Structures are given as C-alpha cells and as structure tokens.
Amino acid sequence: MKFIEAGFGNRWVLRTEIEIEDGNEYEVRGVQGPIHFHSAYLRLWLWKTVIILDSREGFKKVHKNDKNLKFLIGIVSR
Numbered sequence: 578m579k580f581i582e583a584g585f586g587n588r589w590v591l592r593t594e595i596e597i598e599d600g601n602e603y604e605v606r607g608v609q610g611p612i613h614f615h616s617a618y619l620r621l622w623l624w625k626t627v628i629i630l631d632s633r634e635g636f637k638k639v640h641k642n643d644k645n646l647k648f649l650i651g652i653v654s655r
Contacts, residue, residue, distance in 0.1 A: 621648055626640055
C-alpha cells in the first residue's frame with residue numbers, strides 16, 4: 578500500500594510512504610507511481626493523538642507513542 582501525503586510535519590512537504598507486505602516501510606520524496614486510488618484522508622497529529630478523517634473508513638482517533646505535530650492531506654493507493 579502507498580500513502581501519498583502533502584503537508585507539514587514530515588521530512589518532505591510531498592512524500593510517498595510505501596508499506597511492504599512483510600510489514601516494513603520506507604518513504605521517498607515526491608510522488609512515486611503508479612497510483613491506484615483507494616481513499617483520501619486528512620490527518621491531524623497533535624502530540625500523541627492522531628485524528629484521521631478518511632473517505633472510506635470515516636473518523637478515527639488513534640494514540641501513538643511518538644510526540645509530533647503534523648497536518649497532512651493524502652491519498653491511499655493499492
């Protein structure tokens with residue numbers, strides 16, 4: 578699965594995070610194709626709380642161990 582994100586809080590303003598089936602992930606600068614649209618999302622990361630509004634999964638609130646401040650919009654590609 579790929580997460581193509583734009584916003585502030587990540588290493589790059591525009592990036593693609595790629596999750597491999599074995600659970601590993603890596604990120605690259607910019608958009609890496611091909612893109613097969615699955616959903617769009619808005620993610621607000623306030624310290625240890627992440628608020629996600631996803632076009633397929635709806636509203637989610639998740640707690641993480643890392644403290645961050647991020648505001649991202651993105652798409653999920655399969």
